[in-house]
Amino acid sequence: MAKSDREIVEILEAFDLTRCAHSAALLVGVDEKTVARYVAIRDEGGDPLARPRRPRVTDPFKDKIEDLVERSQGRIRADVVHQRLLAMGFTGNERSTRRAVAAAKDGFRAGNRRSYRPWVPEPGMWLQFDWGAGPMVDGRRTSLFCAWLSWSRFRVVLPVWDQTLPTLVACLDATLRRIGGAPTYVLTDNAKTVTVEHVAGVAIRHPEIVAAGRHYGCKVETCEPFDPESKGGVEATVKIAKADLVPTSANLAPAYESFAQLADACFEWCERVNGRVHRETRAVPADRLAEERRHLHVLPAQPHAVALGEERLVNDDQTVSFGSVRYSTPPGHVGTKVWCRVAGDELVVVGRTPSGLAEIARHRLSTPGNPSILDAHYPNHPGGNLPRPPRPRPRTSEETEFLDLGEGAHRWLIEAGAAGATKVRSKMRKAVELAAALDPRQVDHALGLAAIAGRFGDGDLVSILDHLATAGAPTDVVFVDETHSVQPGTSPWERFGS
Structure with missing residues (x-):
């Protein structure tokens, strides 16, 4: 019968006291051979508390199991191994095989486990960004551009309609101007707007994104494919932003009535998360950003406009001309330069805002002679082309x-x-x-x-x-009808004398 840990310790303590197996056995009430066995295990450097391993039915096939696990890189299933062993004369059940395969996989992983070096970010070095699925607005799906500074943990979330290269450049410009500078590296995933292809495991960058990075003084880097560890920080930003901004049954958030309402919600979310203490750094990201700005590069005065489209000037009537068609823009951009590009069957107008470049208008492509004018861009004017009602202006x-x-x-x-x-x-x-x-x-x-x-x-x-x-107050208003007469007619006299 196996001894308990306490009994084994008492046996060893009695032997150390008496230096005699016979005397120690009399003190603790066990057989003399038991004392000698535990003392021998300890003297040989073994663990007296370890239980002896009993022979298993899978022991004769241990080498074969380890070979199958190693050849499959730890992916082979236990039932497949069991079928192989049965063909070799194995007589045990599948449960024994599963235990042996699990032990072999644990040993394989222990010898091939990936080791991680803790990543300690430096101020002004890394900016990470990624895309997340946004909520539905007016029946259209949106996307969330999520970026964060690795050292200060300062987050920026911008809503967009698409994930095209011009939109990406506009979001990068708006992000860099919001944080007040450009870092040394920009890390993102291997999207087609950043990485065209991989040749022998080497990422081939998109020439436009390289030009944009050179314009802002940043080097664009991409993560290793299928390696979430290299971009876990921005993945967490996307997860948290979607949990708060996308209406679901979990957060009970109401649907957004307009794209502007979604943009305001994203800005308020950034202000809230950047103003509270971060769990890891134990500091407010907005306060750490003020310190990190000293390590950021100075931004160029003009945005990188090559990928944003063609440059246009907003006229006094708040319109731009593109393809001989006039398109309206929101108030506040008269006399400024904007950029127009075609995205599918739509015209996207990008303008400069206090927080950087942003999409200010989007129109369906039209033909010459048919201008696209949105009434929402003229809030102080009555919509449509109908006659305007007069507005009394007293002069006397x-x-x-x-x-x-x-x-x-x-x-x-x-x-x-x-x-x-x-x-x-x-x-x-x-x-x-x-x-x-x-x-x-x-x-x-x-x-x-x-x-x-x-x-x-x-x-x-x-x-x-x-x-x-x-x-008192009237209930029904009587309208004047000049064609109707209240005078009684002569029809009752038609039967007179008959």
Whole structure:
């Protein structure tokens, strides 16, 4: 019967005290041979507490199992090994084989395990970025450009419509201008916009991204294929950003009504995560960024515009001309230069914003003679090409007194002008006199009702005021119909005398 760890320690302690196996056996109450066995194991350098290994049914096939595991680089399945052993005369069950294969795989991994050297980033050295799937906006899928500075842990997340090379360059420009400088290296994944192909394991860079890196003073580096360890930091940024910004059943975030709302949400998220203490550095990323800026390179004044498209000047009417077609732009860009490029069947307009380059407008491609004008770009103008409703602008004291009565007076004047009413000025003076004698709010209310009903006669305003004073607020507005007569007809006399 195997002894417990405590019993083995007592046996060894008794032998060290007496230096005699017979005496030690009498002290602890065991056989003399048991004492001699544990003492011999200890003297030979073994572990007296280790349990002796019993022979296993897989021992005769141990070399073959290890050979199969090594040839398969630790990927072979235990059931496959069991079938091989059965053909060799193995009589054990599959459970024994699984235990032997698991032990062989543990030994293989122990001798072939990849060793990691802790990566200690330096200030101003590394900027990592990657793409993440964004939320749906207006039925279209968006993407999230996620970047972070490795030393300060400062994060930047920008929403975009696509992941094309011009969009990537614009996002890099906006990121570098937000952090206030350019690092030495920019690390990313092997996307086609960065790595064209691999030749003998060597990444062939896209010439445009190399030119963009040279413009900003950075060297673009890519991760090893299928090696998430080399870009784990930015992968964590993408994961955290998607968890907070993409509406799911887990965060119960509402859907975004516009792309601008998504951009504001990304900016607020960056402000929040960059203003709290980082778990690893125990410091605020925004504070560490202020220190890291001293190690960043100075950015060029002009962005890298080669991949952004053709340069255009925004006219006074907030439009740019591309392909003999006018396209509208948002307010705030008149007189500035923007860049236009074609992405599929759309025209993308990129402009300079306080935070760097950003997409400011996107239009469906049009043909000459059919300008693309979005009403959202002109918030202070009525949309469409219909006649604009007149806006009363008083020029005399009488006009000012009348229009000061309220919204009903404005509506009455507009409708009276459209209906061709006569003696408008005298009726306006009459309304001002009534307002001086009565409640101005009641007069303004009566003017509004008169405008709705189309009653612009001489006594219509007084009649409406009398009705309001006696009958209260009207429920149904009676419109004037000059073709209808309330005089009774002569049809009842047709049967007279019959």
